[in-house]
């Protein structure tokens with residue numbers, strides 16, 4: 001068979017010979033002819049590749065210029081010998097398939113230019129962590145709210161649009177692969193990466209992840225990029241919330257809660273998956289063959305590529321201690337299914353040796369090389385690997401993208417409390433604004449290097465821009481979270497007394513690349529408490545003594561537990577990390593130019609003691625236990641969020657009786673009965689009232705965000721898929737059990753409606 005295919009390939013090769021210019025080998029190969037099918041081109045190319053070239057495709061290195069600075073990095077100190085010079089040489093020798101974090105367009109082009117000179121001229125895949133916009137490149141990029149804010153919008157189309165715009169900006173510079181979306185379900189809010197995720201609910205996380213994948217990958221052409229669903233799995237419930245520490249999760253919880261978003265991603269055709277740093281029930285994710293290979297590839301049908309996380313193959317030896325050498329680590333990872341090795345100098349030689357010794361089959365290397373080069377054909381890189389400066393200028397930060405960033409920021413803000421103090425008047429108002437995060441770039445969140453100041457509207461700038469001339473703004477900079485001075489706290493109280501109203505902007509500083517100890521949350525920056533850190537609460541208490549109304553704005557990529565503040569301030573806006581125009585969006589909500597509409601994708605606890613108080617608790621969670629110092633209920637439930645208007649609901653039609661294999665259809669009427677235009681997210685939950693295995697008291701089954709004018713009403717139709725009524729029975733088999741189910745609807749004004757239907 002192989003001989004026949006090779007013969008056909010050879011014939012086609014001859015037939016195309018005359019059509020094009022000869023390549024550097026003095027011929028035009030099948031893989032070089034864009035008129036041939038991708039499968040044929042891939043086959044031709046892989047057939048021509050040496051073992052070393054195939055393994056070379058599996059090698060990814062940290063960006064070229066960046067790599068010179070990175071020699072200081074702890075991970076690289078030992079045996080690090082990868083310099084600019086080496087990179088170009090290795091590339092020409094066909095020993096590199098991919099880079100991550102190339103800093104700018106010029107460097108992308110220099111590297112791609114060098115790739116022409118390798119024996120087969122295979123282009124590079126250039127990757128970057130464009131997590132909420134392309135925030136890590138020196139070229140600049142539109143910075144949207146982080147995922148926690150995107151999830152709060154409950155706006156699937158918007159999230160898809162953000163991803164598509166990010167893809168456009170990336171491609172214009174020369175990047176083709178983002179390590180996004182992070183679709184981990186989060187239970188432990190101490191984990192610094194909550195802000196990178198879509199929250200605690202697997203259904204919401206799955207829907208958001210799917211939208212992002214669609215936006216990034218589109219139909220995989222010159223305007224699209226590869227998405228990467230990460231990190232598989234369990235980082236959101238790791239020991240102590242430390243990034244990468246072990247996670248012990250029951251099989252049931254894995255299957256019910258943590259796997260579903262990844263299953264959705266595979267169904268959506270995600271091109272790559274990154275295993276998690278952590279081990280799961282004792283087995284490191286980077287060598288978890290039964291998950292990566294047997295379950296995800298074979299059972300779920302994943303056809304894309306696995307990329308290791310940053311030197312995590314090596315960490316099987318250096319940290320997790322499950323293998324006795326780095327070489328064995330490479331062996332175990334690649335045999336478990338890993339295709340791309342993210343950074344490190346030893347992989348190539350070690351892998352060649354492993355194949356020679358028969359410890360890794362060449363077939364496995366062929367599979368990896370095939371999928372990697374296939375992605376390059378699909379992205380059109382063989383025809384188009386270089387980019388033009390003009391395109392960068394026209395695409396990066398273009399008007400339409402900036403508008404989306406503002407729209408997303410506006411839709412992501414969650415109004416948690418309002419004692420009728422909001423919206424504020426723009427005229428004749430003396431506003432005092434203070435806090436640690438009122439006038440810096442913390443609002444950009446992690447995975448964004450500092451932006452040009454002219455591209456960012458901070459809360460202070462937003463408030464100033466919104467006010468009319470008859471009003472004044474007084475601002476007091478409180479310094480960073482862990483260095484607030486007592487004298488400034490006292491001054492804040494005094495200046496509050498001179499004002500009509502105070503806006504305090506506090507929370508967590510998530511943006512990276514800051515001074516040491518400046519970043520308080522993010523990757524590898526976890527937290528021991530969930531309350532406001534440093535002296536931020538003291539600041540609020542001091543200002544509270546002034547007796548002036550306080551509007552508290554919370555910035556940060558994770559829930560903040562603030563029961564005292566909830567009792568004592570007049571309004572609270574949970575702004576998460578709203579991106580480059582976050583300050584404008586915050587001011588728009590404060591002054592009523594925008595009606596707040598975000599809803600919580602996380603349950604907000606009262607303290608760190610309520611860590612696992614997510615909304616999908618089982619019925620007995622509420623039966624006995626209690627803390628003497630605090631109520632059992634969370635501070636704010638999942639899905640919470642106020643509006644300046646009010647909505648009325650009616651469940652007008654639903655399937656009252658279904659068979660256990662049917663879907664459920666529901667029609668809901670929603671009416672805006674307030675005096676302001678507003679957006680509402682209709683959320684429908686379902687509960688299997690009695691089940692033979694304990695199941696959650698409610699599960700989000702459907703949601704839709706709609707806009708309603710004053711007095712306007714709309715009918716929203718939902719279909720709850722049969723699978724959404726199912727659970728894993730005592731034999732771990734998925735079933736829908738006959739019996740009564742509850743349909744529950746919760747509105748932003750806390751209206752709760754309930755109906756019962758029966759499955760027979």
Ligand code: BGC
Nearest residue numbers: 100129179230277309310523
């Ligand atoms: C993170 C990944 C990221 C990778 C490359 C790792 O430390 O865990 O999420 O994609 O670095 O930057």
